[in-house]
Amino acid sequence: xxxxxxxxxxxxxxxxxxxxxxxxxxxxxxxxxxxxxxxxxxxxxxxxxxxxxxxxxxxxxxxxxxxxxxxxxxxxxxxxxxxxxxxxxxxxxxxxxxxxxxxxxxxxxxxxxxxxxxxxxxxxxxxxxxx
Numbered sequence: 042x043x044x045x046x047x048x049x050x051x052x053x054x055x056x057x058x059x060x061x062x063x064x065x066x067x068x069x070x071x072x073x074x075x076x077x078x079x080x081x082x083x084x085x086x087x088x089x090x091x092x093x094x095x096x097x098x099x100x101x102x103x104x105x106x107x108x109x110x111x112x113x114x115x116x117x118x119x120x121x122x123x124x125x126x127x128x129x130x131x132x133x134x135x136x137x138x139x140x141x142x143x144x145x146x147x148x149x150x151x152x153x154x155x156x157x158x159x160x161x162x163x164x165x166x167x168x169x170x171x172x
Contacts, residue, residue, distance in 0.1 A: 042124030044114060050127035051107050054134060058099035061138050065092035088142060095141035099134060102156060106130055109163035116170035123163065130159040 065081065066072045068088040073080040081093050106127075113123045133156035140149035 042121050042128065044120040044123060046124040047110050047114070047120070047127035050124075050131045051110055053131050054099075054103050054106050057131075057134055057138065058096050058103065061092055061096035061099055061142075064142060065089050065096055068092055087144065091144060092142045095138045098141065098153075099138060102134060102153075102160075105160050106156075109160045109167070112167040113163045113170075116167035118163070118166045118170050122166065126159045126163050130156050133159065 066074075066077065066089075069084055069086045071080075081089065084090060084093075110123060110127055113126075114120075133152045137149055137152040137156060140146075140152055
């Protein structure tokens with residue numbers, strides 16, 4: 042795996058919130074694009090609510106991940122290790138979205154933790170590389 046793989050993972054992670062937003066907006070009939078936030082706020086279908094929550098969580102996870110990949114790259118961390126952790130992060134975040142929408146809380150929490158661990162590992166490797 043190369044650094045290009047890690048950069049592609051940044052792109053995938055950046056697009057993931059929008060995929061989950063699409064799931065939220067297509068999970069119930071009558072989506073109103075004139076006022077999507079008000080429409081989402083009125084929804085009682087748990088699939089819509091959960092997909093929207095997963096969408097917001099994916100946005101929250103993106104910035105630290107992108108920063109971690111770029112930090113590790115700038116610090117000179119081995120590109121294969123960066124790419125491996127980036128792929129693992131994306132896999133965990135995709136699983137997180139699926140488990141969130143499906144309401145499988147333990148698996149959701151574990152996939153969140155796995156993704157978070159990838160970010161922490163990248164940041165620690167970057168810090169150690171420049172120390």
